[in-house]
Amino acid sequence: MAARALARGVRLCSSSIGRSLIFNSVQKRGIAACIDPSIGLSDEQKEFQKLAFDFAANEMAPHMAEWDQKERFPVKAMRKAAQLGFGGIYVSPEVGGSGLSRLDTSIIFEALSTGCVSTTAYMSIHNMCAWMIDTFGNTEQREQFCPDLCSMQKFASYCLTEPSSGSDAASLLTTAKLDDDHYVLNGSKAFISGGGDTDVYVVMCRTGEKGPKGISCLVVEKGTPGLSFGKKEKKVGWNSQPTRAVIFEDCAVPVSNRLGAEGQGFSIAMKGLNGGRINIASCSLGAAHASVLLARDHMCVRKQFGETLASSQFLQFKLAEMATKLVASRLLVRQAAVALQDGRPDAVSLCSMAKLFVTDECFSICNQALQIHGGYGYLKDYAVQQYVRDVRVHQILEGTNEVMRMIIARSLLTES
Known part of the structure; x- marks a missing residue:
């Protein structure tokens, strides 16, 4: 008993x-x-x-x-x-x-x-x-x-990634041909969060030449003829939000729904992603913060060899490392957020650093918290496993962490 x-x-x-x-x-x-x-x-x-x-x-x-x-x-x-x-x-x-x-x-x-x-x-x-x-x-x-x-009476989705263009976003193939007062869209977007359940789609599409200068941004509303969706993807985590392909087949969108000028779309997309990288790093912080607390409380309750796990110096050191990584990550995110708000020249690099460092370190924190839970951590009755599953994708989306390294290195080498 x-x-x-x-x-x-x-x-x-x-x-x-x-x-x-x-x-x-x-x-x-x-x-x-x-x-x-x-x-x-x-x-x-x-x-x-x-x-x-x-x-x-x-x-x-x-x-x-x-x-x-x-x-x-x-x-x-x-x-x-x-x-x-x-x-x-x-x-x-x-x-x-x-x-x-x-x-x-x-x-x-x-x-x-x-x-x-x-x-x-x-x-x-x-x-x-x-x-x-x-x-x-x-x-x-x-x-x-x-x-x-x-007010969230309507929900929005961001549509950049395509089946054949992920990290190389500037090579996207979805076309928007001008026809009088409409653009006619053809193509598809992949891995779209909220796809099919949301009402507004901010879509990057090609209106001109190859490369980033030929990309424009259109707002497409659900119910527009020619707009459809793929099957709901089965994912490791992020399961409270549906993910589907967004498909355009001769989808007519009014010119009045274009954000900015033609050819400005890639710049708009990247400026959005700078903030998105801070946002997703912040979500990783929350998961890591919760996981540190869960690991600490489990250590204080769980006994092995007649003593609580909290008595183990090895696990004490692990917990200390987790806490240190959490605080360091938080400081970097907040510095990047201030830089972006102020429009500083180092903002893009700092946003990339925050996304790279924080999503990597916070996944490590959550994963270590699961390890501290032992077999219990692998059960779905325990919240820690869900944090691990949900934050893993943060190292991939909003620009993979490999791309973040490229951005940071490019900044260092260009300024040298």
């Missing part, structure tokens, strides 16, 4: 519901001050950080496993988040956004990801799309699309 009670106690500490209780206790008692994500923040930032942590604990964490296992796109939960201003965090207030900074955005996504990485990661993509329309759209486009996106 004692063994069963202990197992239930360990399971509670590592379950989604148990994790909600852990986060509430952290907020109240200041546990683990050395990894406290509120250190250095303004009073205002601490307030919306707490709002995001509370939302993660109460509205996301208790459902995280169910959304994953049943592959549910949690529309209601996201619309609740939008009521708190999380649907258009860095979109202008005049079109329904919250008008916050890139640093503020990172703080919010980190906190939300402690409750569900997959859902928060989709929300980060949605926010990126809304920002692109707000930033590069004209007044009519901004007023048409942004309010519904910020």
Whole structure:
């Protein structure tokens, strides 16, 4: 009986519901001050950080496993988040956004990801799309699309990757031929988050010559004739957001739906991705933060050879390394966010560094947390395995980490 009670106690500490209780206790008692994500923040930032942590604990964490296992796109939960201003965090207030900074955005996504990485990661993509329309759209486009996106009455997807062009995005083949007052789109996009379930598609397509200068950006609405979707992909993680191919077959899109000028699309896509890289790194931070806490609490409960795991100096050192990597990662993300907000010349390199370093290190943290859990960590009753599965893809999307190395090296060699 004692063994069963202990197992239930360990399971509670590592379950989604148990994790909600852990986060509430952290907020109240200041546990683990050395990894406290509120250190250095303004009073205002601490307030919306707490709002995001509370939302993660109460509205996301208790459902995280169910959304994953049943592959549910949690529309209601996201619309609740939008009521708190999380649907258009860095979109202008005049079109329904919250008008916050890139640093503020990172703080919010980190906190939300402690409750569900997959859902928060989709929300980060949605926010990126809304920002692109707000930033590069004209007044009519901004007023048409942004309010519904910020309230999440409508959802958005970012369409750049194609079956034959992933890292080499400038070689994309989807064409948009001008026909009077419409573009006629033909081609397909791959691995599109939200594909088929979302309402607005920000699409990069070729309107001119080969290479980046021939790419333009169109906003395509669901229901447009010629727009269809592939089968829902079966994924290792990120299961609370559907992923499908987006297919265009003689799909007529009004010229009035083009963002910016012809040939500006690749620049728009890359500027969106700079922020997207910070966002996805922030989602990795949230998973790593939660995993450190789960590992710590498991170590305090689980006994082997007559002592708790917390008595093992080897595991103490592992936990210390995890905490150090977490704090170092957080500092890099926040530095990159400030650089991007300020438009500094080092912003692109720092965003790439943050994406590279943080997604690698945070995956390592989550994976080590699973290892500390032993066999329990491999069970789906335990949240740590879901963090591992959900953050693994962060090393691939928004530009692979190999591409991040290329960007950083190019910057160093060009400036030398």
